Amino acid sequence: MKRIIFILLLAVFIMSMLFMGTACKEEATAEVVVEEETEEAAEEVSEEAEEETTVEVEEETEEIGMEKYLPEDLEGSFSFLHFADPDPWLPVLDAFKSVYPNIEIELQSKPTEANATTFVNNLNSNKPADVLQYWCQQPVIDAYDLGKVAVLDDMLNTTGFNDIATGTGLTMSKCFNEDLPQIIVPIRTAMWGIWYNLDLWAQAGLTEDDIPETWDEFLDVCQTIQDAGILPIVRNGDGIGWGTMVWVDYFLLRTDVDYRNALMKAEEVFDNDLYRAADKHWDEVIPYMSPNADTLGYNDAWMGFANGDGAMYFCGSWVLGLFEEDMGFIGGEDYGVFPFPVIDPGVDLYEPVVQEKGVVLSIEGEKNPAAVAFIAWMSTEEGQKAYNDLSGEGAIPVIDTIESNYKMNNELINAFEGRNFIPMWAFVTELRGDMWDIFNARGLGLIDQVTSIEQLDTVYEDYHELEEQ
DSSP states (O other), X not given: OHHHHHHHHHHHHHHHHHHHHXXXXXXXXXXXXXXXXXXXXXXXXXXXXXXXXXXXXXXXXXXXXXXXXXXXXXXXXEEEEEESOSTTTHHHHHHHHHHOTTEEEEEXXXXXXXXXXXXXXXXXXXXXXXXXXXXXXXXHHHHHHTTOXXXXXXXXXXXXXXXXXXXXXXXXXXXTOTTXXXXXXXXXXXXXXXXXXXXXXXXXXXXXXXXXXXXXXXXXXXXXXXXXXXXXXXXXXXXXXXXXXXXXXXXXXXXXXXHHHHHHTTSSOSSSHHHHHHHTHHHHHGGGBOTTGGGOOHHHHHHHHHTTSOSEEEEEXXXXXXXXXISOOXXXXXXXXXXXXBXXXXXXXXXXXXXXXXXXXXXTGXXXXXXXXXXXXXXXXXXHHXXXXXXXXXXXXXXXXXXXXXXXXXXXXXXXXXXXXXXXXXXXXXXHHHHHHHHHHHHTTSSOHHHHHHHHHHHHHHHHHHHHO
């Protein structure tokens, strides 16, 4: 009997132990699951916290970066040198002062003539301007090489300019030299077109179907207009030389692009059949131009065209603001536009992009927070839009988020679709003045082709001799 009781007790003990083991195992398994779930939850919380921290750090870094260039409640003053009439700048500067009312601006207005000399001399002086307006051209590159202007890459990344600028705008910020850093904030670009007076066009019996595509068609149109007793082309020949140089540039671009590029670098000579082939077109077109062009300045020419003195005017698209704001001469109603005609159909079409306006920060200005803030503000969408909307100039914006205020800009851009673009008038900077005088004399019919070629090559020969010394 005792043995049976013992066996029963032993069986109960064994069953109890088995039950407890299973329970412990389940509890242990549950603990592992809970621990795993807790660890996963902790990791998720950690990742979320890390993401939130990253966003906060990025936002804080962005704020710190913008604060570096555009701090709040800034006080001070800066000097600003610009060329030509100050009127386009005044409303833009007022817009800047609405953001920074405690910053005073010392405006230094200089004539456009001899602008390269004025720009260089100012930067080399004991007291250069903090901010200087110039064009995206060689004098700015030369100033950078001499350590006279600030590098702006970090600023333009921080203010967002590099995210919204057009391809042309980005190239302009390096003065069309991809090997350079960003040294100028471009504020506009422009392209050249032949503007024509719709009323005079109609008086000569011409319609849109007569818009010329080739050089011969262009000359035929000029003759038709002249036969109607109307001056075909208003042109200025007094003052700065780009009014003539653009004709030379297009003659070369429509004849041989590679030769043109080498010639402008002084790697070719003018005593060349390619140059003679381009230059001969002066003799074909001069009879249709203003007979008193040597006495007409830039203002005389564009105002004369808008007033009906002639049927056509060849100029950059910045002139649209003058036409429409100053003269009430409205695109599509009073005037139209067409591209410079084809001379050789075998030559690829290149359209020169005007190395247009921008603002640079001098090395002295880089030490002035007020000047830095102005340059930074001009690189923002707000600053770019202020210039586009308020300056009254008809140039083409350099950022994607802004459209030109002028219909004819869009007409010109559409006409250039599919064509190549190239910087305009890239002749050696230090020779430009002497060369422009010769080009101008040739374009006014004051000297012939042979004489102009001799004089131009003499300028290059002297230049190369100086280089070798």
